[in-house]
Structure formats: C-alpha cells, structure tokens
Amino acid sequence: MWVQTMTENQMEWSRKRDELVSAVKQLGFPRELGEQIAKQLGSPKAMDRMLAYLYNVKPRTAELIVDEMLAICSDIDNWHNKKAAEEANARYNQMLYYGLGAEETD
Template sequence: MTEELERLRNQIIKLVEEKGYPGELGALAADSLGSEKAMTRMIGWLSHSEPRSAEDIADEMLAICEDRDNWRKKKEAEFYQQKYNQYLWDMKK
C-alpha cells in the first residue's frame, strides 16, 4: 500500500471513530474502497454527514464502490467499441 493510500485509510478510520463507530468498520470500508479517489470521496461524505448507523457508512461505501465499478465497465466498453470500430474501418479498406 502506498503512503497516500495508508494516509487516506487512517483518515477514514479516524473519522469513523469520531462518529462513534469502531475503527474496524473504517478499516474495512477503506480496504473495500481501494483507490485514492474512492477513499477521498468517502472522507468527504464522512466529513459532512452524520450517519445514523453503521449501516449508513456501509451503504455509502457500497454506493461508492458501485459507482467505481460502473465507471470501469463504461471505460472498458468504450475501449472495445473503439477496437470494433477500428476493425470495421480496416475491413472497408
């Protein structure tokens, strides 16, 4: 894990503990998020919200993961669409 990821992970754990939940929940959320952008988004949410339960934190983590996965799928589809378009273009020549 890079230094930046470790710093973001520790920040999520700290924020979760400040909200009154166990640090293990923060560690699990941070590990599940995995990327700097996703962790930064979770930090923003934790900094500006008052979760009513641990489930709220887990739900937000899952929503961020889903957005990340959808973005990856979109980029993958765009890549393969471009390859297919190139293939069609080459066939016309």
C-alpha cells in the same frame, strides 16, 4: 537485512486509510469498521469520496456508512465497465474501418 520502502502510492493509500479510520472513530464507530471500509474502497480517490460523505452527512448508523461505501463501489464498477465498453467499441470501429488485415493470396 532487507528493508522494503513504501512507494508514494502506498504512502498515499496509508494516509487516506488512517484519515478514514479516524473519521469513522470520531463518529463513534469501531476502528475495524473504518479499516474494512478503506479496504473495500481500495483507492485514495474512493476514500476521499467517503470522507466527504462522513464529514458532511455525519451518519448516525453503521448501515448508512456501509450503504454509502456500496454506492461508491458500484459507481467505480460502473465507470470501469463503461471504459471497457468504450475501448471495445473503439476497437470494433477500427476493425470496421481498416478491416481484419491484409488478405492472403495463394
């Protein structure tokens, strides 16, 4: 019989998802909202940001929760884009400094 065990990262994601779902339910919203928020955020770090918002602000509408989720997702996308641009810039500068490689001679 095949038994699959969860990795440490999967267990952490699962714990954060459960905490997020619980926090959303404690505010009076459906469990499904918390599950979808966790799914969209995707990482324990992003879920921590959402949990901090939920615990400190205690939003009264689902729209406020979704708006915060979208803001967190936007921040993450912006960070990824910045890192990609920095990497591309570093490679470009390296190309300028070292050239395109050894020149071939016939």
